[in-house]
Amino acid sequence: xxxxxxxxxxxxxxxxxxxxxxxxxxxxxxxxxxxxxxxxxxxxxxxxxxxxxxxxxxxxxxxxxxxxxxxxxxxxxxxxxxxxxxxxxxxxxxxxxxxxxxxxxxxxxxxxxxxxxxxxxxxxxxxxxxxxxxxxxxxxxxxxxxxxxxxxxxxxxxxxxxxxxx
Numbered sequence: 001x002x003x004x005x006x007x008x009x010x011x012x013x014x015x016x017x018x019x020x021x022x023x024x025x026x027x028x029x030x031x032x033x034x035x036x037x038x039x040x041x042x043x044x045x046x047x048x049x050x051x052x053x054x055x056x057x058x059x060x061x062x063x064x065x066x067x068x069x070x071x072x073x074x075x076x077x078x079x080x081x082x083x084x085x086x087x088x089x090x091x092x093x094x095x096x097x098x099x100x101x102x103x104x105x106x107x108x109x110x111x112x113x114x115x116x117x118x119x120x121x122x123x124x125x126x127x128x129x130x131x132x133x134x135x136x137x138x139x140x141x142x143x144x145x146x147x148x149x150x151x152x153x154x155x156x157x158x159x160x161x162x163x164x165x166x
Contacts, residue, residue: 007053014062030146052107066100079114122154
């Protein structure tokens, strides 16, 4: 059984390893070059109450993570964030992604986020279904906006709006 908790700086190595595997082997991210620990320290420093990071742990091993990140540097977007969820390749299909998405969505709502956006690559029906189960709505499809592994890919946009946050 796994648990979920807020991430701390000592979790960065495992977070980075999981993300770098996704960069090299999946279309879940459109990053194409692996991240260094220094880059991820900067990424981590840009997170806080409004931009939480949650990790899933089983037997003292980090098996997944989720975060809310700034959508834009323009001030009018301050309460709009983008969600990311990554699960270690050996632990996919066990409900970890759903629980991480749930945890980070709830943390964002509690912190005062108004809108969470999610970009999901074409063909990732599992992720679309997980988002729908948590009340995210389809808001559009961006056609052929990214090229990875030699193929142009569509990205599905999903959104969750918290209407009672003011």
